[in-house]
Amino acid sequence: ISHRMDEIYELCNTCTIFRDGRKIASHPNLAEVPRDTLVQEMVGREISDIYDYKPRALGDVRFAVKNVEGHALREPTSFEVRRGEIVGFFGLVGAGRSELMHLVYGADRKKAGTITLDGEPIKIRSAGEAIRHGIVLCPEDRKEEGIVAMATVSENINISCRRHYLRAGLFLDRKKEAETADRFIQLLKIKTPSRRQKIRFLSGGNQQKAILSRWLAEPELKVVILDEPTRGIDVGAKHEIYHVIYQLAERGCAIVMISSELPEVLGVSDRIVVMRQGRIAGELPRRQANEQSVLNLALPVQSEPTAQAA
Numbered sequence: 001i002s003h004r005m006d007e008i009y010e011l012c013n014t015c016t017i018f019r020d021g022r023k024i025a026s027h028p029n030l031a032e033v034p035r036d037t038l039v040q041e042m043v044g045r046e047i048s049d050i051y052d053y054k055p056r057a058l059g060d061v062r063f064a065v066k067n068v069e070g071h072a073l074r075e076p077t078s079f080e081v082r083r084g085e086i087v088g089f090f091g092l093v094g095a096g097r098s099e100l101m102h103l104v105y106g107a108d109r110k111k112a113g114t115i116t117l118d119g120e121p122i123k124i125r126s127a128g129e130a131i132r133h134g135i136v137l138c139p140e141d142r143k144e145e146g147i148v149a150m151a152t153v154s155e156n157i158n159i160s161c162r163r164h165y166l167r168a169g170l171f172l173d174r175k176k177e178a179e180t181a182d183r184f185i186q187l188l189k190i191k192t193p194s195r196r197q198k199i200r201f202l203s204g205g206n207q208q209k210a211i212l213s214r215w216l217a218e219p220e221l222k223v224v225i226l227d228e229p230t231r232g233i234d235v236g237a238k239h240e241i242y243h244v245i246y247q248l249a250e251r252g253c254a255i256v257m258i259s260s261e262l263p264e265v266l267g268v269s270d271r272i273v274v275m276r277q278g279r280i281a282g283e284l285p286r287r288q289a290n291e292q293s294v295l296n297l298a299l300p301v302q303s304e305p306t307a308q309a310a
Contacts, residue, residue, distance in 0.1 A: 003042065003234040005035055017041040020191075043236035050239050051267030054246065058270070059083030061119075062254040063135075063223045065104055068113030072099035074278035076113065081223070081254035086245065088269030089258045091298055095275040097258045098140055101225050105137045106130045117222065131160060134222035136215045138208075138229060140258070146211045147199050154181035154195035156210050161217045184213035189240060205237025212244050224248055225256045230264065242268055262291055274298050 002008055008015060009030065017024040017038065024041050027033045039050075062083045067076035073096055081087045089097045102108040104115065106124040115122055117133055124130045127137070139145035147156055158165070158177045165173040181195040188209040192202055199207055208229065215221060226245070230238045245268065249255050259265050265272055266289055273283045274297035281297040 005038070005235075008038070009035070019044060039235055042234060043239070049267075050235060051242055051264070052239065052246075053267060055270075056084050056246075056249060058085050059252060062117065062252070063256075064116040066114045066116070068100065068103055068110050068115075070099070070103040070110040070113075071108055072096045072278055073103070077280055079273055079280065079283075081256060083252045083254060084249045086249050086255040086257060086268060086270050088265040088272045089256060089275060090260075090262060090265045090272055090294055091275035091281075093260075094277065095298070096278040097275050098227055100275070101137065101227060101256065101258065105135065105225060107137070131218075134218065134220045135225070136160075136218065136221065136223070137225040138211050138215070138227060140227040140231070142204070142207055142211060147207050149198075149200040151199060152196050153185065153190065153192050153199050153202065153210055154178065156199045157181045157184055157195075157213045157217060160214050161219070180217050181213075184210075184216060187216075188213055188244060203234075203237075205233040205241075208233060208241060209237070209244070212241065216244070216248070221248070221251070221253055223254045223256070225258075227258045228260065229257060230259075230261070238264075262294060266290070266294070276300060 012030050014026070014028050015030045015033070015038065016026045019042060059082055061080045064080040066078045068078070069076050077100060079087070091097050099108070103110040104124070106126045106129055115124055117135070122133055124133065124135070130136070143149065148159065151159070154177065158180055161180070162172065162177065165176045178195065184190070185192060185195060190202070190206050190209045190213070192206060199210060202210070215224060229245070230241055233241070245255060245257065257265070257268060269286060271283060271285050272289045272294060274281045274294055276298055277300055284293055
């Protein structure tokens with residue numbers, strides 16, 4: 001059972017497509033079936049370009065990180081993201097991408113460095129402080145770090161913005177919370193029997209859309225860090241999540257997207273930052289980026305010591 005196209009074509013002789021609990025098609029000889037046909041059957045519609053990238057006007061620098069030092073980084077690290085910009089971070093396993101974002105977000109303590117938001121220096125010593133500044137993180141491991149498995153879909157969507165629904169600072173406005181959940185279930189097409197469904201029973205793609213809804217509900221959202229936002233998600237849900245990312249960028253948010261899928265980084269990003277063994281190896285604007293140029297930066301050079309040796 002898989003939705004990884006390379007894996008399916010490499011290992012399988014026959015193939016059966018299921019969608020929404022129904023058998024859609026069976027192919028007794030997979031080698032004769034074009035990939036586009038399989039994708040169309042999985043999604044229920046034709047997607048000529050799953051990424052559907054559209055350029056947009058970029059604003060001033062919204063989020064700037066300068067000379068951050070900490071766990072897994074081999075040198076002071078700096079980067080910046082403009083309003084409306086999607087910056088993709090790519091690197092091989094152990095490159096330090098997630099570790100860098102944990103330092104920036106306050107999930108791990110940094111040793112040094114400054115963070116600037118809309119031109120003003122800010123201090124982030126915890127995830128709570130980051131959220132209050134309008135900076136949010138969708139973590140790589142959504143089951144362990146993203147969702148609250150025993151809670152409902154509604155509770156997972158509202159968990160961050162509940163502070164805005166307090167009356168007299170004490171009483172939670174349940175009606176407003178329900179309206180918010182229903183709005184995002186409909187907007188992001190989250191497949192769930194109801195907002196009261198336990199989120200652990202949803203598919204990975206629908207869990208991820210609930211996490212994205214959590215941050216879309218934030219009224220003062222400024223910076224969104226997405227760590228492997230489509231890992232383990234079928235091609236149809238990926239297309240919908242990319243659309244959400246573009247919506248956030250159109251709102252003027254600064255987007256950082258970490259992904260191990262090179263086609264995804266190339267397909268969605270306005271600019272690509274490549275990390276290698278705990279440092280930024282280089283960056284490429286979209287028009288100059290291709291698989292070869294990105295991999296040339298990501299792969300360690302022969303003379304460079306390994307992370308273990310360092």
